Amino acid sequence: EVQLVESGGGLIQPGGSLRLSCAASGFIVSSNFMSWVRQAPGKGLECVSVIHSGGSTYYADSVKGRFTISRDSSKNALYLQMNSLRAEDTAVYYCGLYNSGYYVDHWGQGTLVTVSS
Amino acid sequence: DIVMTQSPDSLAVSLGERATINCKSSQTVLYSSNNKNYLAWYQQKPGQPPQLLIYWASTRESGVPDRFSGSGSGTDFTLTISSLQAEDVAVYYCQQYYTTLGTFGPGTRVDIK
Numbered sequence: 027e028v029q030l031v032e033s034g035g036g037l038i039q040p041g042g043s044l045r046l047s048c049a050a051s052g053f054i055v056s057s058n059f060m061s062w063v064r065q066a067p068g069k070g071l072e073c074v075s076v077i078h079s080g081g082s083t084y085y086a087d088s089v090k091g092r093f094t095i096s097r098d099s100s101k102n103a104l105y106l107q108m109n110s111l112r113a114e115d116t117a118v119y120y121c122g123l124y125n126s127g128y129y130v131d132h133w134g135q136g137t138l139v140t141v142s143s
Numbered sequence: 144d145i146v147m148t149q150s151p152d153s154l155a156v157s158l159g160e161r162a163t164i165n166c167k168s169s170q171t172v173l174y175s176s177n178n179k180n181y182l183a184w185y186q187q188k189p190g191q192p193p194q195l196l197i198y199w200a201s202t203r204e205s206g207v208p209d210r211f212s213g214s215g216s217g218t219d220f221t222l223t224i225s226s227l228q229a230e231d232v233a234v235y236y237c238q239q240y241y242t243t244l245g246t247f248g249p250g251t252r253v254d255i256k
Contacts, residue, residue, distance in 0.1 A: 133192035
């Protein structure tokens, strides 16, 4: 059974850094396309980063140069390193597993990141 | 970037009645080489992650009740709930996956009248 469990969220001051983790089970992270999707309070969904099975990475313009997606095969985990955080980065961050590289068909429960002084 | 729009923003439907949600993309999401529409529909209930309902515009995900159906092609798509149940109260999002960072519509809230 596929399971995704995010962690690492919390309250952080503007300009600070945070690393989110997504622990995966039931499949191999490095063999699949995965993403981080965020949802600001009361707002819609935004895909902020994608990593392909081959290792190519992609970022939304809103986070490019500040966020880095990565994975660790030994831990079977996905990460999102977030630097230079801004108030507008406040959101629940979900990790997602793609079906055959097309659409996300499994989601974690999310981890809340709050950027505030 | 492909911009997704949805209408209406919200709707209230009586139990057992039909609910229809529209989704429009700013450019086609129909990939000509395989004749597939790169369009998915998700349901999100409060405090929960999105749940996949429909992919390839009209293919129902395993376990999704058959009262949910998707249609459309190119730039115009529809999600229909044929007979609204209480458990269908949620926000519904369309998403294009034609581009790598698939963009979502703003969502449509469905409530019981």
